[in-house]
Amino acid sequence: MPLFKYRCRDCGEEFEELVSLANSNNVECPHCDSRHTEKLVSKFATIGSSSSGTSAGSCGSGRRGFT
Numbered sequence: 001m002p003l004f005k006y007r008c009r010d011c012g013e014e015f016e017e018l019v020s021l022a023n024s025n026n027v028e029c030p031h032c033d034s035r036h037t038e039k040l041v042s043k044f045a046t047i048g049s050s051s052s053g054t055s056a057g058s059c060g061s062g063r064r065g066f067t
């Protein structure tokens with residue numbers, strides 16, 4: 001399944017979601033359970049699975065809000 005990036009219009013949370021194409025326009029915000037989410041333009045999936053040697057760690061995605 002493709003990875004899409006979404007932003008919640010209610011709380012402003014940005015999150016990435018693995019969704020099928022059938023559900024890509026019907027995604028709940030994991031933060032506030034709102035369905036007012038919009039799909040952002042995603043260039044490629046950034047899950048931190050860089051299997052090709054060095055990677056510049058300026059992207060900093062992967063874990064969010066775990067403090």
Ligand SMILES: [Zn+2]
Nearest residue numbers: 008011029032
């Ligand atoms: Zn939200």
